[in-house]
Amino acid sequence: MATLTINDLKDLKGKRTFVRVDYNVPMEEKDGQMVINDVTRIRETLPTLKLLMDKGARLILAAHLGRPKGKREASMSLAPVAAKLSEMIGKPVAFVDDCVGDKVAAAVARMRDGDIVLLENVRFYAEEEANDPAFAARMAAVADVYVNDAFGSAHRAHACTEGVARVVAARGGLCAAGLLMERELKFLGDELENPARPFVVILGGAKVSDKILVIDRLLEKADCILIGGAMAYTFRLAQGCKTGKSLVEADKVDVARAALDKAAARKVRFLLPVDDVVATPVKTDKLDKKGKPVIDWQDPRVNTSKDCPDDAAGLDIGPATIKAYSEAVAGAKTILWNGPMGLFEDKRFATGTNAVAQAVADATRTGAKSIIGGGDSVKALNKAGLGDKVTFMSTGGGASLEFLEGKELPGVAALSKKPSCCGR
Ligand code: 3PG
Numbered sequence: 001m002a003t004l005t006i007n008d009l010k011d012l013k014g015k016r017t018f019v020r021v022d023y024n025v026p027m028e029e030k031d032g033q034m035v036i037n038d039v040t041r042i043r044e045t046l047p048t049l050k051l052l053m054d055k056g057a058r059l060i061l062a063a064h065l066g067r068p069k070g071k072r073e074a075s076m077s078l079a080p081v082a083a084k085l086s087e088m089i090g091k092p093v094a095f096v097d098d099c100v101g102d103k104v105a106a107a108v109a110r111m112r113d114g115d116i117v118l119l120e121n122v123r124f125y126a127e128e129e130a131n132d133p134a135f136a137a138r139m140a141a142v143a144d145v146y147v148n149d150a151f152g153s154a155h156r157a158h159a160c161t162e163g164v165a166r167v168v169a170a171r172g173g174l175c176a177a178g179l180l181m182e183r184e185l186k187f188l189g190d191e192l193e194n195p196a197r198p199f200v201v202i203l204g205g206a207k208v209s210d211k212i213l214v215i216d217r218l219l220e221k222a223d224c225i226l227i228g229g230a231m232a233y234t235f236r237l238a239q240g241c242k243t244g245k246s247l248v249e250a251d252k253v254d255v256a257r258a259a260l261d262k263a264a265a266r267k268v269r270f271l272l273p274v275d276d277v278v279a280t281p282v283k284t285d286k287l288d289k290k291g292k293p294v295i296d297w298q299d300p301r302v303n304t305s306k307d308c309p310d311d312a313a314g315l316d317i318g319p320a321t322i323k324a325y326s327e328a329v330a331g332a333k334t335i336l337w338n339g340p341m342g343l344f345e346d347k348r349f350a351t352g353t354n355a356v357a358q359a360v361a362d363a364t365r366t367g368a369k370s371i372i373g374g375g376d377s378v379k380a381l382n383k384a385g386l387g388d389k390v391t392f393m394s395t396g397g398g399a400s401l402e403f404l405e406g407k408e409l410p411g412v413a414a415l416s417k418k419p420s421c422c423g424r
């Protein structure tokens with residue numbers, strides 16, 4: 001049965017409406033201040049907030065930022081987000097430096113219809129990720145109605161993504177999806193259920209293990225699957241090719257082989273790169289954020305063999321692969337893209353990812369529906385200036401993957417259903 005949305009909510013006037021949003025935005029310290037690098041996740045909630053304001057609701061927004069693990073971390077405060085939201089929505093947003101207790105109660109008591117309050121990072125409490133029922137009940141103390149617009153966090157069964165909804169529902173209150181959540185479920189769900197064909201899927205990224213459940217499910221729906229990124233080398237290994245120093249998951253070779261067999265049995269075109277850009281790794285003295293030596297990629301070159309040279313790693317798809325993948329995309333009526341074709345953060349290895357982004361944008365212009373499954377592919381499209389040239393870009397990373405795998409998301413499962421009389 002279909003999930004209730006805020007369009008279905010009739011009498012919101014004066015109602016304290018607890019809205020879970022995903023404001024887990026990328027931030028960076030500049031001159032001692034935290035600044036927001038990308039406001040997409042804030043911007044995408046504005047239609048929901050405006051509709052609720054128009055309906056006379058009092059909006060209490062809750063969100064997490066980063067992974068503070070139950071401790072107050074000044075660098076992970078949502079205060080800069082409150083300021084940014086206020087600027088973007090054109091009205092004051094009151095910030096409360098807590099998410100439960102007296103300060104919240106006092107701020108909510110002062111609210112008038114259409115007012116907005118943003119609560120402090122819910123993950124400053126360990127009870128949030130533990131989905132502690134008592135904590136959820138404390139948060140729900142200010143909620144007459146619950147709205148979830150945080151698709152990006154809907155794969156988490158945490159207190160304010162799941163527990164608060166359960167408390168509100170148990171009291172007979174309504175729990176609805178926001179407009180962003182509704183759009184995400186429509187594009188990543190309904191639209192891919194019965195896609196216009198050919199349905200072409202482009203999957204990239206480092207690991208087969210991250211994507212195998214998605215591959216397995218899409219093998220039942222897609223006409224063609226294009227593989228890029230380091231995970232292509234695990235498939236090559238399964239075919240007996242040499243992979244040199246490329247990133248491979250040797251323990252996933254069986255899984256890769258099973259996917260290749262399934263594609264053959266179902267007559268799904270399953271394309272692997274036929275050439276690539278390889279480079280020789282040289283360890284430097286520098287350490288990355290995780291304390292591992294930074295690799296200097298030397299002597300980037302096109303490799304036209306399916307075998308990778310012993311001293312090199314594959315870091316991007318090559319020109320012949322770009323041509324083949326672009327042609328497949330050009331013939332598509334529905335496109336789903338998740339994951340880059342290579343190490344696109346380094347511009348020497350961004351050509352393949354940019355070419356795919358361009359092919360997807362071109363196909364969209366001539367009538368294909370293109371759906372981008374979040375994370376790095378969204379970053380790559382935006383970097384190429386093509387973010388507004390596709391049909392839909394998801395705001396979820398992990399959430400979109402789990403949803404594409406066919407899993408029920410706890411944050412969605414906790415919402416009310418539309419009454420059956422007016423369902424569908
Ligand atoms: C995300 O950015 O992936 C979501 O906001 C969820 O964050 P999390 O992975 O820390 O739960």
Ligand code: MG
Binds near residue numbers: 398
């Ligand atoms: Mg995540």
